[in-house]
Amino acid sequence: MxxxxxxxxxxxxxxxxxxxxxxxxxxxxxxxxxxxxxxxxxxxxxxxxxxxxxxxxxxxxxxxxxxxxxxxxxxxxxxxxxxxxxxxxxxxxxxxxxxxxxxxxxxxxxxxxxxxxxxxxxxxxxxxxxxxxxxxxxxxxxxxxxxxxCSTITFVPTLAALEEFGLERVHVSTLQAVSGAGYDGVTSMEIIDNAIPYIGSEEEKLETESRKLLGEFDGAELSHDSVEVAASCNRISTLDGHLENVWVEAQEELTPEDAADAMEAYPSLDLRSSPDQLIHVFEEPDRPQPRLDRTLGGGMAISAGGFRESTFGLQYNCLAHNTMRGxxxxxxxxxxxxxxxxxx
Amino acid sequence: MxxxxxxxxxxxxxxxxxxxxxxxxxxxxxxxxxxxxxxxxxxxxxxxxxxxxxxxxxxxxxxxxxxxxxxxxxxxxxxxxxxxxxxxxxxxxxxxxxxxxxxxxxxxxxxxxxxxxxxxxxxxxxxxxxxxxxxxxxxxxxxxxxxxxCSTITFVPTLAALEEFGLERVHVSTLQAVSGAGYDGVTSMEIIDNAIPYIGSEEEKLETESRKLLGEFDGAELSHDSVEVAASCNRISTLDGHLENVWVEAQEELTPEDAADAMEAYPSLDLRSSPDQLIHVFEEPDRPQPRLDRTLGGGMAISAGGFRESTFGLQYNCLAHNTMRGxxxxxxxxxxxxxxxxxx
Amino acid sequence: MxxxxxxxxxxxxxxxxxxxxxxxxxxxxxxxxxxxxxxxxxxxxxxxxxxxxxxxxxxxxxxxxxxxxxxxxxxxxxxxxxxxxxxxxxxxxxxxxxxxxxxxxxxxxxxxxxxxxxxxxxxxxxxxxxxxxxxxxxxxxxxxxxxxxCSTITFVPTLAALEEFGLERVHVSTLQAVSGAGYDGVTSMEIIDNAIPYIGSEEEKLETESRKLLGEFDGAELSHDSVEVAASCNRISTLDGHLENVWVEAQEELTPEDAADAMEAYPSLDLRSSPDQLIHVFEEPDRPQPRLDRTLGGGMAISAGGFRESTFGLQYNCLAHNTMRGxxxxxxxxxxxxxxxxxx
Amino acid sequence: MxxxxxxxxxxxxxxxxxxxxxxxxxxxxxxxxxxxxxxxxxxxxxxxxxxxxxxxxxxxxxxxxxxxxxxxxxxxxxxxxxxxxxxxxxxxxxxxxxxxxxxxxxxxxxxxxxxxxxxxxxxxxxxxxxxxxxxxxxxxxxxxxxxxxCSTITFVPTLAALEEFGLERVHVSTLQAVSGAGYDGVTSMEIIDNAIPYIGSEEEKLETESRKLLGEFDGAELSHDSVEVAASCNRISTLDGHLENVWVEAQEELTPEDAADAMEAYPSLDLRSSPDQLIHVFEEPDRPQPRLDRTLGGGMAISAGGFRESTFGLQYNCLAHNTMRGxxxxxxxxxxxxxxxxxx
CATH class of the missing domain: 3.40.50.720 (NAD(P)-binding Rossmann-like Domain)
Structure with a gap:
C-alpha cells in the first residue's frame, strides 16, 4: 500500500x-x-x-x-x-x-x-x-x-569513491545549467553568447556541504571530514546538467586508472530511484558532456571522465542532471x- | 613611412x-x-x-x-x-x-x-x-x-601582476569561446545546450607557456619560472572571449584587495595597440563576463574580478578577447x- | 519472423x-x-x-x-x-x-x-x-x-487535413533546426546569436513535393494537386524540430475552429511507428514550440496551434521532429x- | 546651441x-x-x-x-x-x-x-x-x-521603396530578437534550443501601423494605404536584430532585379542619425543575417536580400537592429x- x-x-x-x-x-x-x-x-x-x-x-x-x-x-x-x-x-x-x-x-x-x-x-x-x-x-x-x-551532489559521490586514498585538497570549478536558477532565474539576455562567473552563495555550499556529507557519525555526533574544498562557480547556457572540473590531492598515490576504477566500482543502492551504475566512467577524453550524458540512469547517474595526472595530484570532470539527481x-x-x- | x-x-x-x-x-x-x-x-x-x-x-x-x-x-x-x-x-x-x-x-x-x-x-x-x-x-x-x-594570454598578465607575492601554485579552469577553434572548429550540434570539457593539447599550453613567459632571461639563457600551473579546459557556446577561473597560492600574504590593487596598477605600454589600462578590475562579483567585457580596450585589455579569499590562497576570474588580445x-x-x- | x-x-x-x-x-x-x-x-x-x-x-x-x-x-x-x-x-x-x-x-x-x-x-x-x-x-x-x-513532412499533413475546404494558396515560412543539415552542416559560429534566411534548394522542395503528395493517382498516372505553395526557409539555432508559419486560402469558408477540428480529427494509421494522434492541436497561442513539443508521439506526431483568422484566409503554426518524423x-x-x- | x-x-x-x-x-x-x-x-x-x-x-x-x-x-x-x-x-x-x-x-x-x-x-x-x-x-x-x-520599422522602408509598383498584398513572417521584449522579457529556459511562434499583439501592429505609415496626408486628414498585410511573428534566440521574410504581390510586374534596384535607390535623409545608405542590398542569397548585418549604418540601416520570384509575386528578406533603428x-x-x- x-x-x-x-x-x-x-x-x-x-x-x-x-x-x-x-x-x-x-x-x-x-x-x-x-x-x-x-x-x-x-x-x-x-x-x-x-x-x-x-x-x-x-x-x-x-x-x-x-x-x-x-x-x-x-x-x-x-x-x-x-x-x-x-x-x-x-x-x-x-x-x-x-x-x-x-x-x-x-x-x-x-x-x-x-x-x-x-x-x-x-x-x-x-x-x-x-x-x-x-x-x-x-x-x-x-x-x-x-x-x-545540486552542484554539491554532482561531485561528492566521486570524492566518496576516492576517500580510501586519503583526500586532502580539492579544487572544483563548475559550469552550471540555467535550470538550477529556477524557470525565471536567468534571462536570455544575460546568457546568450555569455557566461556568468558568479552564483550567489554557491561556492560556500560546495565547500561546506561536501565535508558534512563525507563526515563520520559516531552515534552521537557528526564530525565533518577533513578534506579541504575550494570552489569556483559559473553559469553557462546549458538547460540541464552541471559539469564540474575537479582536482584532487591525496595522501596515497592516486593514478587516473585508480580513480576510474574506484568510481566504476563504487556501489549503487537498491532503492527504486537508484541507477544501476552510480558513476558512469567514460574513456573518451571529451566526456561527460551535459547534453549527451545528463539523462544516464534516468537522470539519476553521475558521470565522470577526463582522468589525467595533473601538476598537482589528479584531475577529472564529472556531471549530473541538476534538477533530477541534484x-x-x-x-x-x-x-x-x-x-x-x-x-x- | x-x-x-x-x-x-x-x-x-x-x-x-x-x-x-x-x-x-x-x-x-x-x-x-x-x-x-x-x-x-x-x-x-x-x-x-x-x-x-x-x-x-x-x-x-x-x-x-x-x-x-x-x-x-x-x-x-x-x-x-x-x-x-x-x-x-x-x-x-x-x-x-x-x-x-x-x-x-x-x-x-x-x-x-x-x-x-x-x-x-x-x-x-x-x-x-x-x-x-x-x-x-x-x-x-x-x-x-x-x-x-589565446588561453595563456588571458591569465598570464594577471599572474605577472602578482609575481611580487611569490607565486607558488596556480589552478586555472577555462571557459573558452568557439572562435578559438577557427570558423569551422566547433559544429552547432556539438555546442548548443552543451559544453565540452576537453580541448586537445590546450591544458599543456597553459601549464608550460605561462612558466616561460614569467621566466628570467640573463642575457644568455632563459630560465622558466618556478610557479606550478594546473589547467582544465572547457569549450562553451560563447562566440568570443575566454573566461578563466584562477586560484593562486603565494609565499607572501595575498588578500583580495592586494590582488585587485596590483592588477589595477600593472602598467600598460605605449605601443599603438596597447590598451590604456591593461587589466581592468571589476568590483561587481559577477564580472567580467564574455559578452559584456571582451571589447574593453578595443579588445586588447584583460579584465579581472571576483576576487575572494579561497580555501587555499586567493581566487579570481579573468577574461580576454581570444581572437584579438589572444x-x-x-x-x-x-x-x-x-x-x-x-x-x- | x-x-x-x-x-x-x-x-x-x-x-x-x-x-x-x-x-x-x-x-x-x-x-x-x-x-x-x-x-x-x-x-x-x-x-x-x-x-x-x-x-x-x-x-x-x-x-x-x-x-x-x-x-x-x-x-x-x-x-x-x-x-x-x-x-x-x-x-x-x-x-x-x-x-x-x-x-x-x-x-x-x-x-x-x-x-x-x-x-x-x-x-x-x-x-x-x-x-x-x-x-x-x-x-x-x-x-x-x-x-x-523534412520541412515538407512538417506541413503537408496539416494541408491534407484541410483539403476538403478546397485549398488554393499556401504561404509557408520555416524555422528549421540545425540537425536538418547533418552533424557538421552548420558551424557554431554561423548560428550562435544568429539566423540564416537561406537553405539551398529547400524552398523548391516544399513547393513541389507538397503538390505531388496531395495529388491523385488514377491507377495509371499521378496528377499533382492544384494548390499553389510559396515557401521561405530559415535556419535557426534549435537542435531538433522544424517550426513553420502557414497561411492558407481556400475556396470554402475556413475558420480557425474548422481548421483545428479538421486537424484533430485527421486519422493516424495502425502502423507500428504511427503515433496514436497524428496531429496534436494546441489551444495555447504560443504552441507548438520545438523544445517542448518535438517528441510528441515518440517524435512521430505533428503538432499545430496558433490558429487565427488572417488578413488573407487562415494562419497557423505547425511543428515536427525533423530527424524522426522528417x-x-x-x-x-x-x-x-x-x-x-x-x-x- | x-x-x-x-x-x-x-x-x-x-x-x-x-x-x-x-x-x-x-x-x-x-x-x-x-x-x-x-x-x-x-x-x-x-x-x-x-x-x-x-x-x-x-x-x-x-x-x-x-x-x-x-x-x-x-x-x-x-x-x-x-x-x-x-x-x-x-x-x-x-x-x-x-x-x-x-x-x-x-x-x-x-x-x-x-x-x-x-x-x-x-x-x-x-x-x-x-x-x-x-x-x-x-x-x-x-x-x-x-x-x-520595431518589427514594423524593419519592413516598411522596403515596402515604401516598392510602392511605385502598386503593392496589393503582403505576407510577412518575423524572426525577432529577445531584446525586443526588454531585458527580462524572455527567460533563458524559454528560448535556449527553442523558438516561440507568438508575440502578444505584435502581428496586429505590423498589419495596421504599416498602412498608416504608407498612407497619404492631404493637409487635413490621413488616409491609410490600401495595401493589405498579413503577419506571423516568432521569437528566436538572437540578442539583437529582427529578421523578416516578406512576400509582396503588386499590380505592376515586379522582378527581383526591379525590387533590389528600387531599394538600393531609395533615398536616405540628411538627419544626423540617418545612415548614408538607408537600405543595404545584398547579392548573397543567405544575407542579411542578424549578427553580421544588424550594425550596418551604425545600427540605423535596413538591409535586404534573398530576392526571388515567388509562386505569388516576389519574396525577399529584410533586417534591422530592433533596439537601435527599431x-x-x-x-x-x-x-x-x-x-x-x-x-x-
Missing part, C-alpha cells in the same frame, strides 16, 4: 518535477499539495504554471492546493517533500516536523544544522541515524532530512531511504 | 583578423599575402571566404595571393605575420627567417624552443633580446618571435614591439 | 538514427550495413563516429560494413533503407532496385520522378500502387519508395507500409 | 539606449530624467540598473531622477523622448503635451490615433504636418510624434526631424 505524501511548495519548478516523479511512483501517493496563500483554495491546474516537459497528471491537476500550514495537511499524510524557498522553509519546515510529519527537503535552510542529516543515500545513508539525536533534542515526532545543493530526484531518493529504514 | 608587411596564411580566420587590424594600421602597409598552393595566383577576394564582421578592405581584396614560399614574397617586405597551421608553420617558418625576414607568429610550433622569444609585450618585453641568441645559433638574418596561445592582436602588438626595438 | 533489412549510408547522421530505430524494431532485423569504399571491411563501431544520444547497439557495432554495391548485400535481405547523399543515391539506388531489392529511401534524388511514389503513409498511402507503373516501366523486380524532405522515422514508416501491403 | 531634452522612463532598457545615444549627441543636451515614483529623488546611477554595453556617462549618472510628472520637468526643456510602458504612456504623455512639451515617443499607446503622426522620417516625413491638426483639435502647445513598433534610434531620429522642421 502506497505511502500518502505531500508536496510543500508544489507550484514551483522543483515542486513540479517532484510531482512528475511522484505521480507514477508505486510506493508513494500524492495526497496533499501546498503553496503560498495566494494559491490556496485553487485547483492545482490553476495555481501552477505547468512547465515540465510531460503533461500535467490529470488527478493531480484537479487536487485543491492548500496553504503551507501543518493544520491544512491531512493527518494521514506520512511523508512530506519540501521544495520551499529557503527563507520560507526556515520558517515553516520545523512546524511540520513538530506536528509529526517526516520530511525530505530540498530547501537550503538548515542543511548545515548539527542535528539535521544531509544525505546522498549512496554516500552516507548511515547519517540517517542522526534523526535520533534530532528527535531527542527537538522533541519532534516528525523528522527532517535534507539533500544537498534536486527533485534527490529528495525522492531520500524519501525512499526513509521508507526503507522504517521512518514512515 | 610605413613598414611593408606580409601575412602568411592570409585566408584563414586569424589571417583575416590580421588583415582587418593591419589595413588601417599607420605603421604597417600590407604588401604580401600568402596561402596554400591552391590559392596561389588568385585575387585575395577569390581566395578567401571573408568572414570578419567588417567589409573586406578594397585594396587588399585586389591583391594577388602567392604560395607560402620565401621566393614568392617581395624582398622589400620587412615584417611577416604568420597565422599558419602549426604543422605547416613548423615546416616553412624557419625558411623565411633564414631568408632574412623578421616574423611575428601566432602559430603554436616552436613556442617552447629555447631560443625563440615567446612574448606578451607588457609582461616580458625583455625576452626579445633572446633574438641575439637565436641569430647566433641559427645563423639567421631574420628573426622569429611568437605570441602564446591571437591577431597579440601578433600585431609583437610586430609593434619589434619595430620599436629596432629589429626592422 | 523479422524481415531482414539493410541500411545504405549507415555511418551518416540519418543512417545512425535508422539503426537506432531499426535495432529494437520487432518486424525488422538489421542484416547489412553499407558505406563509402573507405569504410568497407571495417567493423561498424570503427567506421561510424556514433553521435546518437543512446549507446550504439552491441550487435550492430560488431557488424562488418560493406561497400554500397548490390553485389555486397546478402540476397536474403528483403528491404533496404537508404540515407545516401543524393548525388550518390542518384547513382546507385536504381542498381539496387534493378537487382531486386525493395527500398525505402530518404535521399532527395528521384523524389519528383513520375513513377516514384513519394509517401507520407497517413496522407497518401494509395500512391504506393504507383509501384506497379514503376516496375512495368523500369523492368525492376525491386521497388523504390521515397519519403519527402527523416529516419519517415523511412521506417514507409518500410512498415511496404510490409503491410505485401511488397516484401 | 544644443536643445535641452528630457527622457521619460529613463531607467528602462530603451531609456538607457536613449541616454547612450543622446549623451554624445551634438544637437541635444540631457536636462531631465524621469522614472517611477520609487526612483524619484535618487541619483540616476542608483535608480537605473545600467545594462548597456558602454559605460554609464558620468554626468548623466549624477543627475537626479524625478517623477514622471510635467511639474517636475524644468520649463527650459524643449523636447522629450518617451519610452514609458504603454499603459503609463497612455496616462501621462498627453499631460506633458498639454503642458507645452514637444515629444518623440516610442511607446505603443496612441500610435494609431487619427491626429498623431506615426513617423519613419525617410518614409513619411510629410505626415509631420498632421501636428497642425493635432494642435488644433487638442488645444496643445506641445506636440506628440510616435515611431512605430526603438531608441527611431525616437532620436524623429527628434532630429522635429528640430529640422522648426517644431522646437
Amino acid at each position: 502506497a505511502v500518502r505524501v505531500g508536496v510543500l511548495g508544489a507550484t514551483g519548478a522543483v515542486g513540479q518535477r517532484l510531482i512528475q516523479l511522484l505521480d507514477p511512483h508505486p510506493e508513494f501517493e500524492i495526497a496533499a499539495l501546498t503553496a503560498s496563500a495566494s494559491s490556496a483554495g485553487k485547483q492545482y491546474r490553476q495555481a501552477a504554471k505547468w512547465r515540465v516537459d510531460s503533461p500535467i497528471p490529470e488527478d493531480v491537476a484537479e487536487m485543491t492546493v492548500t496553504a503551507t500550514d501543518p493544520d491544512e495537511v491531512p493527518d494521514d499524510v506520512d511523508l512530506l517533500f519540501s521544495s520551499l524557498p529557503s527563507s520560507i522553509g526556515a520558517e515553516v519546515e520545523p512546524a511540520f516536523c513538530e506536528a509529526g510529519y517526516v520530511m525530505s527537503s530540498n530547501s537550503s535552510n538548515a542543511r548545515m544544522a548539527e542535528d539535521v542529516p544531509l544525505i546522498i543515500p549512496e554516500v552516507n545513508a548511515d547519517h540517517l541515524e542522526l534523526l535520533e539525536v534530532q528527535r531527542d533534542e527537538r522533541g519532534w515526532d516528525g523528522a527532517m532530512v535534507k539533500n544537498p545543493n 534536486a527533485a530526484g534527490a529528495s525522492v531518493l531520500n524519501g525512499e531511504l526513509l521508507l526503507e529504514n522504517g521512518y514512515l | 610605413a613598414v611593408r608587411v606580409g601575412v602568411l596564411g592570409a585566408t584563414g580566420a586569424v589571417g583575416q583578423r590580421l588583415i582587418q587590424l593591419l589595413d588601417p594600421h599607420p605603421e604597417f602597409e600590407i604588401a604580401a599575402l600568402t596561402a596554400s598552393a591552391s590559392s596561389a595566383g588568385k585575387q585575395y577576394r577569390q581566395a578567401a571566404k571573408w568572414r570578419v564582421d567588417s567589409p573586406i578592405p578594397e585594396d587588399v581584396a585586389e591583391m594577388t595571393v602567392t604560395a607560402t614560399d620565401p621566393d614568392e614574397v617581395p624582398d622589400d617586405v620587412d615584417l611577416l605575420f604568420s597565422s599558419l597551421p602549426s604543422s605547416i608553420g613548423a615546416e616553412v617558418e624557419p625558411a623565411f627567417c633564414e631568408a632574412g625576414y623578421v616574423m611575428s607568429s601566432n602559430s603554436s610550433n616552436a613556442r617552447m624552443a629555447e631560443d625563440v622569444p615567446l612574448i606578451i609585450p607588457e609582461v616580458n618585453a625583455d625576452h626579445l633580446e633572446l633574438l641575439e641568441v637565436q641569430r647566433d645559433e641559427r645563423g639567421w638574418d631574420g628573426a622569429m618571435v611568437k605570441n602564446p596561445n 591571437a591577431a592582436g597579440a601578433s600585431v602588438l609583437n610586430g609593434e614591439l619589434l619595430l620599436e626595438n629596432g629589429y626592422l | 523479422a524481415v531482414r533489412v539493410g541500411v545504405l549510408g549507415a555511418t551518416g547522421a540519418v543512417g545512425q538514427r535508422l539503426i537506432q530505430l531499426l535495432d529494437p524494431h520487432p518486424e525488422f532485423e538489421i542484416a547489412a550495413l553499407t558505406a563509402s569504399a573507405s569504410s568497407a571491411g571495417k567493423q561498424y563501431r570503427q567506421a561510424a563516429k556514433w553521435r546518437v544520444d543512446s549507446p550504439i547497439p552491441e550487435d550492430v557495432a560488431e557488424m562488418t560494413v560493406t561497400a554500397t554495391d548490390p553485389d555486397e548485400v546478402p540476397d536474403d535481405v528483403d528491404l533496404l533503407f537508404s540515407s545516401l547523399p543524393s548525388s550518390i543515391g542518384a547513382e546507385v539506388e536504381p542498381a539496387f532496385c534493378e537487382a531486386g531489392y525493395v527500398m525505402s529511401s530518404n535521399s532527395s534524388n528521384a523524389r519528383m520522378a513520375e513513377d516514384v511514389p513519394l509517401i507520407i503513409p497517413e496522407v497518401n498511402a494509395d500512391h504506393l500502387e504507383l509501384l506497379e507503373v514503376q516496375r512495368d516501366e523500369r523492368g525492376w523486380d525491386g521497388a523504390m519508395v521515397k519519403n519527402p524532405n 527523416a529516419a522515422g519517415a523511412s521506417v514508416l514507409n518500410g512498415e507500409l511496404l510490409l503491410e501491403n505485401g511488397y516484401l | 544644443a536643445v535641452r531634452v528630457g527622457v521619460l522612463g529613463a531607467t528602462g532598457a530603451v531609456g538607457q539606449r536613449l541616454i547612450q545615444l543622446l549623451d554624445p549627441h551634438p544637437e541635444f543636451e540631457i536636462a531631465a530624467l524621469t522614472a517611477s515614483a520609487s526612483s524619484a529623488g535618487k541619483q540616476y546611477r542608483q535608480a537605473a540598473k545600467w545594462r548597456v554595453d558602454s559605460p554609464i556617462p558620468e554626468d548623466v549618472a549624477e543627475m537626479t531622477v524625478t517623477a514622471t510628472d510635467p511639474d517636475e520637468v524644468p520649463d527650459d526643456v524643449d523636447l522629450l523622448f518617451s519610452s514609458l510602458p504603454s499603459s503609463i504612456g497612455a496616462e501621462v504623455e498627453p499631460a506633458f503635451c498639454e503642458a507645452g512639451y514637444v515629444m518623440s515617443s516610442n511607446s505603443s499607446n496612441a500610435r494609431m490615433a487619427e491626429d498623431v503622426p506615426l513617423i519613419i522620417p525617410e518614409v513619411n516625413a510629410d505626415h509631420l504636418e498632421l501636428l497642425e491638426v493635432q494642435r488644433d483639435e487638442r488645444g496643445w502647445d506641445g506636440a506628440m510624434v510616435k515611431n512605430p513598433n 526603438a531608441a534610434g527611431a525616437s532620436v531620429l524623429n527628434g532630429e526631424l522635429l528640430l529640422e522642421n522648426g517644431y522646437l
Whole structure:
C-alpha cells in the first residue's frame, strides 16, 4: 500500500518535477499539495504554471492546493517533500516536523544544522541515524532530512569513491545549467553568447556541504571530514546538467586508472530511484558532456571522465542532471531511504 | 613611412583578423599575402571566404595571393605575420627567417624552443633580446618571435601582476569561446545546450607557456619560472572571449584587495595597440563576463574580478578577447614591439 | 519472423538514427550495413563516429560494413533503407532496385520522378500502387519508395487535413533546426546569436513535393494537386524540430475552429511507428514550440496551434521532429507500409 | 546651441539606449530624467540598473531622477523622448503635451490615433504636418510624434521603396530578437534550443501601423494605404536584430532585379542619425543575417536580400537592429526631424 505524501511548495519548478516523479511512483501517493496563500483554495491546474516537459497528471491537476500550514495537511499524510524557498522553509519546515510529519527537503535552510542529516543515500545513508539525536533534542515526532545543493551532489559521490586514498585538497570549478536558477532565474539576455562567473552563495555550499556529507557519525555526533574544498562557480547556457572540473590531492598515490576504477566500482543502492551504475566512467577524453550524458540512469547517474595526472595530484570532470539527481530526484531518493529504514 | 608587411596564411580566420587590424594600421602597409598552393595566383577576394564582421578592405581584396614560399614574397617586405597551421608553420617558418625576414607568429610550433622569444609585450618585453641568441645559433638574418596561445594570454598578465607575492601554485579552469577553434572548429550540434570539457593539447599550453613567459632571461639563457600551473579546459557556446577561473597560492600574504590593487596598477605600454589600462578590475562579483567585457580596450585589455579569499590562497576570474588580445592582436602588438626595438 | 533489412549510408547522421530505430524494431532485423569504399571491411563501431544520444547497439557495432554495391548485400535481405547523399543515391539506388531489392529511401534524388511514389503513409498511402507503373516501366523486380524532405513532412499533413475546404494558396515560412543539415552542416559560429534566411534548394522542395503528395493517382498516372505553395526557409539555432508559419486560402469558408477540428480529427494509421494522434492541436497561442513539443508521439506526431483568422484566409503554426518524423522515422514508416501491403 | 531634452522612463532598457545615444549627441543636451515614483529623488546611477554595453556617462549618472510628472520637468526643456510602458504612456504623455512639451515617443499607446503622426522620417516625413491638426483639435502647445513598433520599422522602408509598383498584398513572417521584449522579457529556459511562434499583439501592429505609415496626408486628414498585410511573428534566440521574410504581390510586374534596384535607390535623409545608405542590398542569397548585418549604418540601416520570384509575386528578406533603428534610434531620429522642421 502506497505511502500518502505531500508536496510543500508544489507550484514551483522543483515542486513540479517532484510531482512528475511522484505521480507514477508505486510506493508513494500524492495526497496533499501546498503553496503560498495566494494559491490556496485553487485547483492545482490553476495555481501552477505547468512547465515540465510531460503533461500535467490529470488527478493531480484537479487536487485543491492548500496553504503551507501543518493544520491544512491531512493527518494521514506520512511523508512530506519540501521544495520551499529557503527563507520560507526556515520558517515553516520545523512546524511540520513538530506536528509529526517526516520530511525530505530540498530547501537550503538548515542543511548545515548539527542535528539535521544531509544525505546522498549512496554516500552516507548511515547519517540517517542522526534523526535520533534530532528527535531527542527537538522533541519532534516528525523528522527532517535534507539533500544537498545540486552542484554539491554532482561531485561528492566521486570524492566518496576516492576517500580510501586519503583526500586532502580539492579544487572544483563548475559550469552550471540555467535550470538550477529556477524557470525565471536567468534571462536570455544575460546568457546568450555569455557566461556568468558568479552564483550567489554557491561556492560556500560546495565547500561546506561536501565535508558534512563525507563526515563520520559516531552515534552521537557528526564530525565533518577533513578534506579541504575550494570552489569556483559559473553559469553557462546549458538547460540541464552541471559539469564540474575537479582536482584532487591525496595522501596515497592516486593514478587516473585508480580513480576510474574506484568510481566504476563504487556501489549503487537498491532503492527504486537508484541507477544501476552510480558513476558512469567514460574513456573518451571529451566526456561527460551535459547534453549527451545528463539523462544516464534516468537522470539519476553521475558521470565522470577526463582522468589525467595533473601538476598537482589528479584531475577529472564529472556531471549530473541538476534538477533530477541534484534536486527533485534527490529528495525522492531520500524519501525512499526513509521508507526503507522504517521512518514512515 | 610605413613598414611593408606580409601575412602568411592570409585566408584563414586569424589571417583575416590580421588583415582587418593591419589595413588601417599607420605603421604597417600590407604588401604580401600568402596561402596554400591552391590559392596561389588568385585575387585575395577569390581566395578567401571573408568572414570578419567588417567589409573586406578594397585594396587588399585586389591583391594577388602567392604560395607560402620565401621566393614568392617581395624582398622589400620587412615584417611577416604568420597565422599558419602549426604543422605547416613548423615546416616553412624557419625558411623565411633564414631568408632574412623578421616574423611575428601566432602559430603554436616552436613556442617552447629555447631560443625563440615567446612574448606578451607588457609582461616580458625583455625576452626579445633572446633574438641575439637565436641569430647566433641559427645563423639567421631574420628573426622569429611568437605570441602564446589565446588561453595563456588571458591569465598570464594577471599572474605577472602578482609575481611580487611569490607565486607558488596556480589552478586555472577555462571557459573558452568557439572562435578559438577557427570558423569551422566547433559544429552547432556539438555546442548548443552543451559544453565540452576537453580541448586537445590546450591544458599543456597553459601549464608550460605561462612558466616561460614569467621566466628570467640573463642575457644568455632563459630560465622558466618556478610557479606550478594546473589547467582544465572547457569549450562553451560563447562566440568570443575566454573566461578563466584562477586560484593562486603565494609565499607572501595575498588578500583580495592586494590582488585587485596590483592588477589595477600593472602598467600598460605605449605601443599603438596597447590598451590604456591593461587589466581592468571589476568590483561587481559577477564580472567580467564574455559578452559584456571582451571589447574593453578595443579588445586588447584583460579584465579581472571576483576576487575572494579561497580555501587555499586567493581566487579570481579573468577574461580576454581570444581572437584579438589572444591571437591577431597579440601578433600585431609583437610586430609593434619589434619595430620599436629596432629589429626592422 | 523479422524481415531482414539493410541500411545504405549507415555511418551518416540519418543512417545512425535508422539503426537506432531499426535495432529494437520487432518486424525488422538489421542484416547489412553499407558505406563509402573507405569504410568497407571495417567493423561498424570503427567506421561510424556514433553521435546518437543512446549507446550504439552491441550487435550492430560488431557488424562488418560493406561497400554500397548490390553485389555486397546478402540476397536474403528483403528491404533496404537508404540515407545516401543524393548525388550518390542518384547513382546507385536504381542498381539496387534493378537487382531486386525493395527500398525505402530518404535521399532527395528521384523524389519528383513520375513513377516514384513519394509517401507520407497517413496522407497518401494509395500512391504506393504507383509501384506497379514503376516496375512495368523500369523492368525492376525491386521497388523504390521515397519519403519527402523534412520541412515538407512538417506541413503537408496539416494541408491534407484541410483539403476538403478546397485549398488554393499556401504561404509557408520555416524555422528549421540545425540537425536538418547533418552533424557538421552548420558551424557554431554561423548560428550562435544568429539566423540564416537561406537553405539551398529547400524552398523548391516544399513547393513541389507538397503538390505531388496531395495529388491523385488514377491507377495509371499521378496528377499533382492544384494548390499553389510559396515557401521561405530559415535556419535557426534549435537542435531538433522544424517550426513553420502557414497561411492558407481556400475556396470554402475556413475558420480557425474548422481548421483545428479538421486537424484533430485527421486519422493516424495502425502502423507500428504511427503515433496514436497524428496531429496534436494546441489551444495555447504560443504552441507548438520545438523544445517542448518535438517528441510528441515518440517524435512521430505533428503538432499545430496558433490558429487565427488572417488578413488573407487562415494562419497557423505547425511543428515536427525533423530527424524522426522528417527523416529516419519517415523511412521506417514507409518500410512498415511496404510490409503491410505485401511488397516484401 | 544644443536643445535641452528630457527622457521619460529613463531607467528602462530603451531609456538607457536613449541616454547612450543622446549623451554624445551634438544637437541635444540631457536636462531631465524621469522614472517611477520609487526612483524619484535618487541619483540616476542608483535608480537605473545600467545594462548597456558602454559605460554609464558620468554626468548623466549624477543627475537626479524625478517623477514622471510635467511639474517636475524644468520649463527650459524643449523636447522629450518617451519610452514609458504603454499603459503609463497612455496616462501621462498627453499631460506633458498639454503642458507645452514637444515629444518623440516610442511607446505603443496612441500610435494609431487619427491626429498623431506615426513617423519613419525617410518614409513619411510629410505626415509631420498632421501636428497642425493635432494642435488644433487638442488645444496643445506641445506636440506628440510616435515611431512605430520595431518589427514594423524593419519592413516598411522596403515596402515604401516598392510602392511605385502598386503593392496589393503582403505576407510577412518575423524572426525577432529577445531584446525586443526588454531585458527580462524572455527567460533563458524559454528560448535556449527553442523558438516561440507568438508575440502578444505584435502581428496586429505590423498589419495596421504599416498602412498608416504608407498612407497619404492631404493637409487635413490621413488616409491609410490600401495595401493589405498579413503577419506571423516568432521569437528566436538572437540578442539583437529582427529578421523578416516578406512576400509582396503588386499590380505592376515586379522582378527581383526591379525590387533590389528600387531599394538600393531609395533615398536616405540628411538627419544626423540617418545612415548614408538607408537600405543595404545584398547579392548573397543567405544575407542579411542578424549578427553580421544588424550594425550596418551604425545600427540605423535596413538591409535586404534573398530576392526571388515567388509562386505569388516576389519574396525577399529584410533586417534591422530592433533596439537601435527599431526603438531608441527611431525616437532620436524623429527628434532630429522635429528640430529640422522648426517644431522646437
